[in-house]
Structures are given as structure tokens and as C-alpha cells.
Amino acid sequence: MSAVKSTIPDNISEEYYQISTEILSSFPKYRPPLDLFRFRDDIAQLQPLFRKGERLSNEQIEKLQELCAGGDLFVARSDRAVYSKHIVKQLDLVLVDENLKTGEVAEICIMALGQKLSDFFEQPVKPVFDALYRDTMVFTEYLWQDKHRIKSFMRRLNTEHTLVNHSLNTLFVGLWLLMDTDPTMKRRLVDRAALGLMLHDLGMAKIPAFILSKTTPLKMEEKDKIPPHPLMGAKIMHKLGLAFDEMRQAQMEHHERLDGSGYPQKLSGERISKLGRIAAIADSFAAMISKRPYAAAMDAMTAAAHLARNTKKYDAKYTARLQAAYVQKLFDTPGKA
Known part of the structure; x- marks a missing residue:
């Protein structure tokens, strides 16, 4: 360069x-x-x-x-815009272009990951995953060079509710919590946790769209299609030979709760992994700050405070840190960066 x-x-x-x-x-x-x-x-x-x-x-x-x-x-x-669209096709270029500002790199990474993630949700096969994997490794390499860069992604959480936006929001929040609370974590964990967090809701891609977009209460048979989605996602990744621990934990445990009230395994307390606890908070926070068909969006401060108060279900170590970050105004309001 x-x-x-x-x-x-x-x-x-x-x-x-x-x-x-x-x-x-x-x-x-x-x-x-x-x-x-x-x-x-x-x-x-x-x-x-x-x-x-x-x-x-x-x-x-x-x-x-x-x-x-x-x-x-x-x-x-x-x-x-033209320059960014060009680099999106070859994301590794952000690692060699020292003239790109941190915020510009974050926007380019979000575009690239969003496109690859959308493709994988539509066609969850190995060649499509490989393209997503390559861009994810560029993203984690970029963060590994300077862990503070994750803040630029936290400032760009998207409040429009789509499966892709929700998955990326969960990725950024979860990775920030992980890196902020574990400064000694190894690169391999960053890579695997990123993939697990981003694909935690893969099973939701198999839920009929009309169910996810309903603004009226779901019928019993429609409700029954939602709880199995963690297992559905885990099965897809298992078939692709990618059932490593971090993937399984993020997919199978993001709806588990400390008091045992979650699903699909009704895990409680220490039986829920560290990444599972983080994924549960990141997933819930990402959902709460977006406008869903059945619920209005909360502002980030309110959502973080709500999670911090719910100590029976969420790990207070991580919810307290998330709330403190917004109290200290480390991040701008999602959607306004």
C-alpha cells in the first residue's frame, strides 16, 4: 500500500x-x-x-x-458508494487500504456480510457458506488488529427488523460483550464465536415468512413452528460438518434462561455455556431495539436496562456491562450513526 x-x-x-x-x-x-x-x-x-x-x-x-x-x-x-460496492466484492481489500476510515470499513463489512448472509439463508449449502466464511474471517481479522474497532459496529446496529439485520446486530453485540469482558481471549474463539453468533438464528430461515410477519396473535399450530428453530439451525450446520462447540452453543442456547424457563433444552444456571449466556443477551437486545410486527422498538438504553433488571433470566455480569456502556454513551443510538 x-x-x-x-x-x-x-x-x-x-x-x-x-x-x-x-x-x-x-x-x-x-x-x-x-x-x-x-x-x-x-x-x-x-x-x-x-x-x-x-x-x-x-x-x-x-x-x-x-x-x-x-x-x-x-x-x-x-x-x-461506488468504491464501497466494489470492495464489498473483495472484502479483504479493507485490510490493505489504510485510507479508509474506521466507520467506512464498518459500513463496507456490514454490506458484505449482509449480502453473504442473505445468500446463505436462502441456500444453506457448503459453497455458499464458504463465501460467508471468507468474509467473516476478514471481519474478525480486522477486529483482531484492534479490538476497539468493534465499537464502530455497535454504533451501526440496524433497527429495521429482518433476519439478516437481527443476525448481524446479535453478532456485533455478542462479540463486543465477549471481547469487552475477556481481554485474554484467543483469536480462534473470536472466529468461532463470530460464526456462531451470526448464525444463531439460522433455523428461523426455515420458518414460513407469513408466520414471522404476522401482526395478529399466532394460532397454536403456527406457534408450534417457532420453538424448534434452534435445533433446525444446528441440524443444518451439522450436515455441513460445522457443528463445533461455539456454533452449537449460540444456536442451541440463545433462548435458554438462567431460571430454566427457556427452550429448547430447559437448561439453567451453570449448565448454560458462557457463549450461550452472551448469545441470549445479544439476541434479546437485538430484538428489543428493532420494530417487529408484534412489538414496538425500544431505545437502546431502555432495552439494556430492562435486561439488567431481569437477573433471573440473564447473566448480570454481561447485562450490567451492556447497560453501563449506554449510560457512559460509548455508542450512539442504533440506526443514527
Whole structure:
């Protein structure tokens, strides 16, 4: 990755992305997807170089590579939407593009994971999971480099209720709780916990959509289809050969409660794993802050306080920390970041 030259004015770095050789090589070779600019040392300004979609000659391509190697190739931040959509297709580029701001990386990761997750919910087969797995490992690598980066994802919880949004919200809340309360955790746990938390509700993808969208009370036969969803998700992952402990715990225990009132196994107390307890809190919190067909959304502070008061069902160690984070205003209101 080319470093930003010291001769480049700060306002340019604020308004433009400096393109790395890795980013450039990922563009369509002859037709760049956005406008390109070059930096001129003699006047310390950027000048237009090539227009989006313009077909380049081999000589022009060589010139681009030369400018890029020298740190003189840029794109406008106003083209962020196009740039982001491009990187979403190759998420590992966020690990080499040092000019992306933390919030921009979070938005790109959320888009990429959301697309891959949606595909997997629609078609839960190994090749589709492999694509989701690759992007998840980029996400966890990004967090592993700096664990404080999870806060950017916590500031971007989505209050629109969909299975994908709920799954990602649960992932971010659960990982934040895990990393915030266990500073010695190993990378392998981060990877596996991320997959488990994100796919905790996989079984819900098999519940008929008309049941999930109903605004009126469910009939008895419709209600009966909901409780088995943890087992349904676990069975899918078992068939794919991915029944590791963290996956099983997140899927099978996110509806278990400390007092034994949960389901599907009626576990209680210490029989519920650490990740299962965290998943239960993250899942409940993610549901409470979203507007569901049968319930209005709570603000994050109210939802966190509600969980903290319910010590019979949720682990107070984690609910207290979640509530404290919002009292201390560590995160913005979900949906307004």
C-alpha cells in the first residue's frame, strides 16, 4: 500500500482516497469503475486523469500503475458508494487500504456480510457458506488488529427488523460483550464465536415468512413452528460438518434462561455455556431495539436496562456491562450513526 506523501495537503486526504496497488489491480483492467485523479507535486493539487468507464489503452494502464506505485493515484470520497460496492466484492481489500476510515470499513463489512448472509439463508449449502466464511474471517481479522474497532459496529446496529439485520446486530453485540469482558481471549474463539453468533438464528430461515410477519396473535399450530428453530439451525450446520462447540452453543442456547424457563433444552444456571449466556443477551437486545410486527422498538438504553433488571433470566455480569456502556454513551443510538 502506498503511503500518503507528506507533500499532499490534508484537505486532499480528507476528500479523496489514495489508491493502493492492491485496489487498482482489483478494478476491471481496461474500464475503471470510477473517476481517477493524479496528484501533481509541482502544484500540490489533484487533476482529473480518467473518467469512469473510459476504455484505457495498454500505455494508459502502465501509466496508472506507475502513478499508483508512487502514491499519486486517487479517487474522490464522493464516489464512496461506488468504491464501497466494489470492495464489498473483495472484502479483504479493507485490510490493505489504510485510507479508509474506521466507520467506512464498518459500513463496507456490514454490506458484505449482509449480502453473504442473505445468500446463505436462502441456500444453506457448503459453497455458499464458504463465501460467508471468507468474509467473516476478514471481519474478525480486522477486529483482531484492534479490538476497539468493534465499537464502530455497535454504533451501526440496524433497527429495521429482518433476519439478516437481527443476525448481524446479535453478532456485533455478542462479540463486543465477549471481547469487552475477556481481554485474554484467543483469536480462534473470536472466529468461532463470530460464526456462531451470526448464525444463531439460522433455523428461523426455515420458518414460513407469513408466520414471522404476522401482526395478529399466532394460532397454536403456527406457534408450534417457532420453538424448534434452534435445533433446525444446528441440524443444518451439522450436515455441513460445522457443528463445533461455539456454533452449537449460540444456536442451541440463545433462548435458554438462567431460571430454566427457556427452550429448547430447559437448561439453567451453570449448565448454560458462557457463549450461550452472551448469545441470549445479544439476541434479546437485538430484538428489543428493532420494530417487529408484534412489538414496538425500544431505545437502546431502555432495552439494556430492562435486561439488567431481569437477573433471573440473564447473566448480570454481561447485562450490567451492556447497560453501563449506554449510560457512559460509548455508542450512539442504533440506526443514527
